[in-house]
Amino acid sequence: MHTFSTEPGFIMSDAMHTEFMMVEDAATWCSRTPACRGFTLSLKHLQDNRVHYVLFHNTSAVTLSGEWISHLKEATTAFAYSFQPGYLGAYTTSAGTDDAAVPQPLHGQEASLFDARRFCDAEPRCAGFSFPRREPGSPSSSTQWAVFASAETSMLVVDSGHVSYLKRRPIRPPHGSRLYTLAPGFLGGSGRPMHFRQMSNAAARRWCSRRLDCSGFTVQTDEIDEDALDNPDQRPMTTFWSSFTFTFASGWTSYIRSDVAVLGGYMQQPAYLSFDGSSFLEEAVMSVDEARWWCDRRPECKAFSMMV
Incomplete structure (x- = not known):
């Protein structure tokens, strides 16, 4: 059985299935159907005060509305x-x-x-x-x-x-350690790296793991045997990034930190967060999932706002 988050509004796509049923039965149906990413309940169409008109969807983008409630599959x-x-x-x-x-x-x-x-x-x-x-x-x-x-x-x-x-x-890393996902390309986009130097892969992991703001590191591999990257004698030029903007490219290998053991649950609200200069953490162009990933990795991050 999946965990579901609840958001006010309806899922903006054609329904893959519709049926009158109770919320618990709808959650069971969606859990058993891999293509189902969530379901929307009509607050107007209610039978016997508990049976809803349910629309199931294979997408999860919610449009705000006071007449609908949506339940989305969550990764815990x-x-x-x-x-x-x-x-x-x-x-x-x-x-x-x-x-x-x-x-x-x-x-x-x-x-x-x-x-x-x-x-x-x-x-x-x-x-x-x-x-x-x-x-x-x-x-x-x-x-x-x-x-x-x-x-x-x-x-x-x-x-x-x-x-x-x-x-x-x-991902349940031991205390003090971090896990990394290997990806073909480079981190950072057009920004500036937080650090760079020649070092072994093990040393690079240790350096990045000790810093909360390090999102990963990139190694240029077009002149290096990628199978030898874990060799302690191999010390390629390594660039560390706080930005997690990733670009697919040949000739580069990136190690992206993925040390979130439990993902945060989020509730959508039709408003923006008011803050003073001391409570503002970061501003960047990113998708909703990237924003959640960024916030999940930082205990001091409590929420985020997006312009729509």
């Missing part, structure tokens, strides 16, 4: 992912197998890298996801068709035209 645990070239396909035992007998992907949708991770984090049956290989310079917030795999469809097929992220263990 973040997972580590390993990056692999290729796509996730179905296991088959013999050639010529009837297509109907081949396990189908768990789900498919347009998604950014952050959206895909949030979907897979929230779906226990998700074993990973695949994207077509992005063009160099493509930002992580841009969307592409993502295919999500279950355990039955998570065989990695090596292919130069796709990239996959395999779901690993829940």
